[in-house]
Amino acid sequence: MTRKFINNLLIFILSILTPYIGTIFFILTTNIFILLLIFLLALILLIVSGITLTNIESHKSKKKYYLIVAGLAIICYFLTYNIQRNTADLVYYKSKEVLLNELVVDIKSYKKIKEMSDGLRFWKSVNNISIEANINDVDTTDSGFGKKYFLDDVLKKNNIDKAYYELFRKKLIDTGFESFITLDDGTISFTMDGMLDNCYGIAYSETGENPETNDCGDIIRWEKISDHWYAWGTT
Numbered sequence: 001m002t003r004k005f006i007n008n009l010l011i012f013i014l015s016i017l018t019p020y021i022g023t024i025f026f027i028l029t030t031n032i033f034i035l036l037l038i039f040l041l042a043l044i045l046l047i048v049s050g051i052t053l054t055n056i057e058s059h060k061s062k063k064k065y066y067l068i069v070a071g072l073a074i075i076c077y078f079l080t081y082n083i084q085r086n087t088a089d090l091v092y093y094k095s096k097e098v099l100l101n102e103l104v105v106d107i108k109s110y111k112k113i114k115e116m117s118d119g120l121r122f123w124k125s126v127n128n129i130s131i132e133a134n135i136n137d138v139d140t141t142d143s144g145f146g147k148k149y150f151l152d153d154v155l156k157k158n159n160i161d162k163a164y165y166e167l168f169r170k171k172l173i174d175t176g177f178e179s180f181i182t183l184d185d186g187t188i189s190f191t192m193d194g195m196l197d198n199c200y201g202i203a204y205s206e207t208g209e210n211p212e213t214n215d216c217g218d219i220i221r222w223e224k225i226s227d228h229w230y231a232w233g234t235t
Helices: 003-026 032-056 065-079 081-110 150-158 161-177
Strands: 114-115 128-131 181-183 189-197 198-202 217-226 229-233
Touching: 003 032, 003 065, 003 081, 032 065, 065 081, 081 161, 081 181, 081 189, 081 198, 081 217, 081 229, 114 161, 128 150, 150 161, 198 217
Parallel strands: none
Antiparallel strands: 114 181, 181 189, 189 198, 198 229, 217 229
């Protein structure tokens, strides 16, 4: 085997494995656009290395197999996507299990915070009230979407200790959540990411029953991860 053949074979194999590894280990913790860019690059390298291997393969009987394997790998990825996604949920849960259960205990015991965001994005909220930590960004004159209240005033009005707010905010960031909300049935729904009403996350549920809706939309995916923990997706 020549060095060129070995290098292209390694690229070929890594290009096949990249989407699987990315989906199982990184889809819940990496920006989706960055991940899609990596997947696109892997696809391009898979095609290029497959064609190169076909051209430099010395055994004529083996030439056809590289592009066949590439095609089967792509088809297999889409056919097994649901399995990969369920595995990704389990991998994420196991990596954050202690933090997740601590956060649920804190939310259930404190009771005063029913909903809040991590405070890192444009839309920040506590108990469904839009907030700003910087008083210079406060605007209570806007009657539409942009109306924002001063964080300290909202916390005081809701009798929320700021230390608890900061504790919850830190734990949301540490677990990779955008926000959480306690639903009417007691389910605690954690949002990881998404746009408009297409969101995904995980939820803590005592009953295990799909609550059908959350603050992001209608729940169309509800898959058990572990005891009381479920992956959800909305549309």
